[in-house]
Amino acid sequence: MDSEILIEARGLTRRYGPTTAVSDLSLTLRKGEILGLLGPNGAGKSTTMKMLTGNLAPTSGEAFIKGQSLHDAPTAAKKSLGYLPEQPPVYPELTVDEYLRYCADLHGIAKKERAAAVQQAKQSCGLTEVSQRLIGNLSKGYQQRVGLAQAIIHRPPVIVLDEPTVGLDPIQIREIRALIVELGKSHSVILSSHILPEIQAVCSRVMIINRGRAVYDQPVIATRNAQMESLTITLKRP
Numbered sequence: 001m002d003s004e005i006l007i008e009a010r011g012l013t014r015r016y017g018p019t020t021a022v023s024d025l026s027l028t029l030r031k032g033e034i035l036g037l038l039g040p041n042g043a044g045k046s047t048t049m050k051m052l053t054g055n056l057a058p059t060s061g062e063a064f065i066k067g068q069s070l071h072d073a074p075t076a077a078k079k080s081l082g083y084l085p086e087q088p089p090v091y092p093e094l095t096v097d098e099y100l101r102y103c104a105d106l107h108g109i110a111k112k113e114r115a116a117a118v119q120q121a122k123q124s125c126g127l128t129e130v131s132q133r134l135i136g137n138l139s140k141g142y143q144q145r146v147g148l149a150q151a152i153i154h155r156p157p158v159i160v161l162d163e164p165t166v167g168l169d170p171i172q173i174r175e176i177r178a179l180i181v182e183l184g185k186s187h188s189v190i191l192s193s194h195i196l197p198e199i200q201a202v203c204s205r206v207m208i209i210n211r212g213r214a215v216y217d218q219p220v221i222a223t224r225n226a227q228m229e230s231l232t233i234t235l236k237r238p
């Protein structure tokens with residue numbers, strides 16, 4: 001039997017003046033999936049993720065999170081979502097603990113549950129040893145762990161990660177990919193990337209976006225063939 005549908009988006013379209021960033025995009029995320037949105041720069045990945053997390057209103061179309069409309073019931077829908085934007089806000093002057101406590105408060109986590117929520121998020125993201133360090137003094141890889149920790153602090157069933165390995169060095173990339181796979185055991189995940197091997201290493205399903213349109217949606221296992229390689233190479237050409 002198919003598992004529960006956590007995200008259902010129908011006909012999402014977003015225009016910026018004359019530019020159509022995303023066009024008639026529909027997708028479904030089921031419990032247990034790690035869905036990769038693959039596409040070249042400017043394909044519409046970030047715009048899609050902003051619409052899926054209620055951070056940008058679609059020009060038309062609608063998204064539902066656990067059956068709750070992001071348009072009609074945004075507060076209820078967003079409770080089920082964690083989001084790591086492509087350029088997350090960084091609070092360099094806060095310690096990891098201070099920042100995660102602040103995030104817990106933003107999510108309305110009760111004071112008596114806050115310490116446990118912070119502890120669990122730190123543990124899940126390998127941050128326990130740097131709890132008291134200023135975020136500004138952490139490496140980019142650890143700052144990205146902090147970004148992942150804030151995304152899961154309210155224990156959402158779904159996390160949406162926009163190009164989570166961009167700007168990291170190869171070791172940090174490997175660590176963050178492994179961490180996402182680990183988080184994928186207790187969360188369903190949508191992540192974007194322009195790197196096919198990253199999607200193949202981390203995801204269970206891939207949707208290719210090109211010029212704002214979904215042009216491919218298959219299990220990752222079905223992508224390990226030459227046809228897929230040539231499709232992405234074609235997309236990358238200007």
Ligand code: ATP
Pocket residue numbers: 016019020021022039040041042043044045046047048086194
């Ligand atoms: P990247 O990998 O470079 O982040 P992307 O796949 O995430 O690219 P988007 O950032 O969603 O792509 O952009 C899709 C299209 O929409 C691009 O043509 C972009 O220039 C345009 N766009 C995005 N945001 C805006 C905006 N605020 N105003 C005008 N055009 C925008």
